[in-house]
Amino acid sequence: MTTFPVNTIDTAPDRSKAPLKQLQASFGMIPNILGSMSTSPVLINSLVGLFQNVHGGSFSEAQIQTLLLTNAVTNECSWAVAFHTALGLQAGLDPADVQAIRERRLPKDEKLAALSALARSLIQKRGHLHDADIDAFINAGFDQELALEVIAVVAASTITNYTGSMTKTPLEETFRNHAWKP
Incomplete structure (x- = not known):
């Protein structure tokens, strides 16, 4: 090994x-x-x-953490799920929304749900979205620029998620109370 x-x-x-x-x-x-x-x-x-x-983009830290946590769960990176659970809670996400994402469900907050759904679809469909995926995001109050910005967040988290999976990065004691397994 x-x-x-x-x-x-x-x-x-x-x-x-x-x-x-x-x-x-x-x-x-x-x-x-x-x-x-x-x-x-x-x-x-x-x-x-x-x-x-x-x-430094357009999303709030809570929105960024929603995306990063969704990506970590979708990519099944245990280290990143624990880390972004902690950062999401620190950024003010509702604990119920954090738990929903960890359980592969959408947050109850409509805008966060739209962010989470778009990120999950991007990963699962390898970027081949249907018009309905994008329309749902825009209908939640976002615009085309932000739809494209989600791609940058997914790209950044893919780097860390794949690294965590490849290296089997050990989880710090600080994040152990947020441990997660796929």
Whole structure:
């Protein structure tokens, strides 16, 4: 069995140190997934650009966490589900909506449900959406620009979800009370 390291700033490859420092400033820590990801400078540097655009985009943090949690569940990445459960609750998501997403159901909030449904459809249908998928999103009060912005969030979370699944990233003690299994 291949074991991937969980790097620190000191143990990461030189080209991964700057992005790790940047992400540490955002999170106040280096989540294990980023430590694993930093084994590849190409991968960690790719994430930083997407991360900045996603968190500097049009969605609120609660909406971003709705998307990221939905993606983690849909991609069945246990580490990311626990992490985004914690961040979603911290961002003010209703615990019932967080639990719904973790159980592969839609949140009761109409706009969050539309976000969650679109993200899930994008992943499950590999981007081949039906007009009804997009229409439901727009009918919930979003526009075409935001429909396309969801793709950026899905891309960022796909990087972390696939990394977590490939590396079997260990879950930090801080997130263990949000552990999840598919």
